[in-house]
Amino acid sequence: MENLVDQLRQAFLGKHPVAFVVSWEEQRVRRALQHFSGRLLRDQQLAVVSWSCCEGFDDEPPEQRTLDPVHAVTRVVRGSEPKIFLLHDLPAFFDRPQVVRAVREAYGQLYGKERYLFFTAPELRTLPAMLEREVKVVDDGLPTDEELTRLIDSVRSGYGNQSLDEEGVRQLGFALKGLSLNQARHTLNRVFRTRGLSSDRIFAEVFKDKEDAVRKAGLLEFVPQKVELGQVGGLENLKEWLQRRQKLFSREAIAEGLPAPKGMLVMGMSGCGKSLAAKAVASLWQVPLFRLDMNLVSSGLFGSPEASFDRATRTAESLAPAVLWIDEIENSLGIDEGGVASSTGVFSSFLTWMQEKPPMIFVAATANRIAALPAEVIRKGRFDQVFFVDLPTPNERRDIFRIHLERNGADPDQFDLDVLAIASRGWNGAEIEQAVVSARVDAYSEGRPFVMSDVTRSTSSFVALSKTMHEQMKAIRSWAFGRATLASAEKYTEAERGALG
Incomplete structure (x- = not known):
C-alpha cells in the first residue's frame, strides 16, 4: 500500500479535486483514504463516504438511497462539509454523456474546497479522453514485497503454521507476486489450512491461482510444470x-x-x-x-x-x-x-x-x-x-534414450545404449522418443515387457527427418554457423558430420 499512499499524498498536495484510482481492491483504497482523513485539516477529521450503484451512499438512510451516478456526483458537488467521497465503479457509466459532464463540472466546482471526489475501477482504459486533463490518475498497482511478507506472516500465524523458514517465506512471497492481496489471501488460506504440504505443493497451489487468472483473461495458456x-x-x-x-x-x-x-x-x-x-x-x-x-x-x-x-x-x-x-x-x-x-x-x-x-x-x-x-x-x-x-551427437542420443527408457518404465542398464546411439545416427530427440514408445507398444500388445530387440527393430523401421529433408537441414545448419551459440557443448566428430552431410 506504500505506493498507493504516496500517490494519494501527491494528489492531496496538488489539491486535485477529482481522482481516478485504478485498483481491483476497493477496501484497500478506502483504508488508504482513511489514512489521510485526519491529516488534511488541523482541527477536523474528514469522513470517507463510499457510494455504489446498488447501495447508494453509506451515510444516507436506505429509503433515500442515491443510486443514479449523475445524482451521486451532483450530491458530492452541492454539499459544503469537508469530506472525501469514494464512488465505486463510476467509470462503468462513462458511456453516458451526462455522467462524463457531471464529473467535468465537479472538477471546477470542487477545486479549492476540502471536498474530494475519488472513483475506482480495475482498468485505466475506461477513462474518456474528455476527462484526461481534469482527472488525476492514481494507479494502485500490485502488492509490494513487504505487504506480501506481512500477509504471509499474518495468515500462517492464524493457522499456527510455522513450517516455513525465512527463506521459505521469501520464496513464497516471490511466487505470489502478480496476485492482488485478496487473491493472495485466498491462496494462503487454502495452503495453510492444508497441513503438511511440501514446498513444491505450495508453489503448485500458487501457480494454480495464476492459471485461473490467465484463463479469465484469455490469449495466454498456462502450461503445467512437468519438465525438469x-x-x-x-x-x-x-x-x-x-x-x-x-x-x-x-x-x-x-x-x-x-x-x-x-x-x-x-x-x-x-x-x-x-x-x-x-x-x-x-x-x-x-x-x-x-x-x-x-x-x-x-x-x-x-x-x-x-x-x-x-x-x-x-x-x-x-x-x-x-x-x-x-x-x-x-x-x-x-x-x-x-x-x-x-x-x-x-x-x-x-x-x-x-x-x-x-x-x-x-x-x-x-x-x-x-x-x-x-x-x-x-x-x-x-x-x-x-x-x-543441432541434431544430437552420439553421447546426447545415449542420454535421450536413457531418459525415454526410464520414462517408459524400463531399466536403461538392460539396454546397449552405445548400439542404440549408432543405430539412431541423424535422428532428432522426438524420433528417439517415438522409437522407444513404439517398442513398448509392440511388446505390450504381446503381453510382455519391452527389451533391447524391440527397440532395435523399431529403429530399423524409421526414416529420419534428416534424410527426408536433408537439403533443408543442411541450409539451416549453414545459416546458423557463426550467427548463434551452439546449445550443445559436444561437437560432432568428422565421421559423424560426414555421415550427416
Whole structure:
C-alpha cells in the first residue's frame, strides 16, 4: 500500500479535486483514504463516504438511497462539509454523456474546497479522453514485497503454521507476486489450512491461482510444470546458461542493480528439444509458464491483433515473475520466407515490448525457419542469447534414450545404449522418443515387457527427418554457423558430420 499512499499524498498536495484510482481492491483504497482523513485539516477529521450503484451512499438512510451516478456526483458537488467521497465503479457509466459532464463540472466546482471526489475501477482504459486533463490518475498497482511478507506472516500465524523458514517465506512471497492481496489471501488460506504440504505443493497451489487468472483473461495458456532440466537430453551449453542466470531472476539481484535475464531464442532442427528447453526454464526457476497463443491474438475475438497483443503482454506482466513461451516465433509473428511480417503492427509492438518490458518476464522463444527471422528479432537487446539446436551427437542420443527408457518404465542398464546411439545416427530427440514408445507398444500388445530387440527393430523401421529433408537441414545448419551459440557443448566428430552431410 506504500505506493498507493504516496500517490494519494501527491494528489492531496496538488489539491486535485477529482481522482481516478485504478485498483481491483476497493477496501484497500478506502483504508488508504482513511489514512489521510485526519491529516488534511488541523482541527477536523474528514469522513470517507463510499457510494455504489446498488447501495447508494453509506451515510444516507436506505429509503433515500442515491443510486443514479449523475445524482451521486451532483450530491458530492452541492454539499459544503469537508469530506472525501469514494464512488465505486463510476467509470462503468462513462458511456453516458451526462455522467462524463457531471464529473467535468465537479472538477471546477470542487477545486479549492476540502471536498474530494475519488472513483475506482480495475482498468485505466475506461477513462474518456474528455476527462484526461481534469482527472488525476492514481494507479494502485500490485502488492509490494513487504505487504506480501506481512500477509504471509499474518495468515500462517492464524493457522499456527510455522513450517516455513525465512527463506521459505521469501520464496513464497516471490511466487505470489502478480496476485492482488485478496487473491493472495485466498491462496494462503487454502495452503495453510492444508497441513503438511511440501514446498513444491505450495508453489503448485500458487501457480494454480495464476492459471485461473490467465484463463479469465484469455490469449495466454498456462502450461503445467512437468519438465525438469534433467529431462532435457544434451544441450549442455543452454542448460548451463540457464543455471547461471537462475539467481539473476530474483528481486534481490534487481535490488543490487543486476540486469534480470530478458529472454532466449532457441532455433534449429525440428524435434530437437527447443520447446522442451523452454518448458524447463520455468521448472528450474520455480515460476509459472505461460504460452502466448498468437492464433487467438490474430483471430479478432479480443479486438484488433495489436490490441490483443497488448492485452496479452499486460496480463503476463501483471502475473510476473513468469516465463512467457512463444513457440515458432516466425509463424507467431507472421514472418514469411523473405523476413517480412504480415502484421506490421503486431511485429512492431513485439519489438518495442521486448525492448521495454519489465524485468521479471522472461521470454522463451523458439524458431524452426531461422533464415526467415529478420535482424530486428535476433539482434542483441531483444534476447540475451540466441541458441542453435543441432541434431544430437552420439553421447546426447545415449542420454535421450536413457531418459525415454526410464520414462517408459524400463531399466536403461538392460539396454546397449552405445548400439542404440549408432543405430539412431541423424535422428532428432522426438524420433528417439517415438522409437522407444513404439517398442513398448509392440511388446505390450504381446503381453510382455519391452527389451533391447524391440527397440532395435523399431529403429530399423524409421526414416529420419534428416534424410527426408536433408537439403533443408543442411541450409539451416549453414545459416546458423557463426550467427548463434551452439546449445550443445559436444561437437560432432568428422565421421559423424560426414555421415550427416
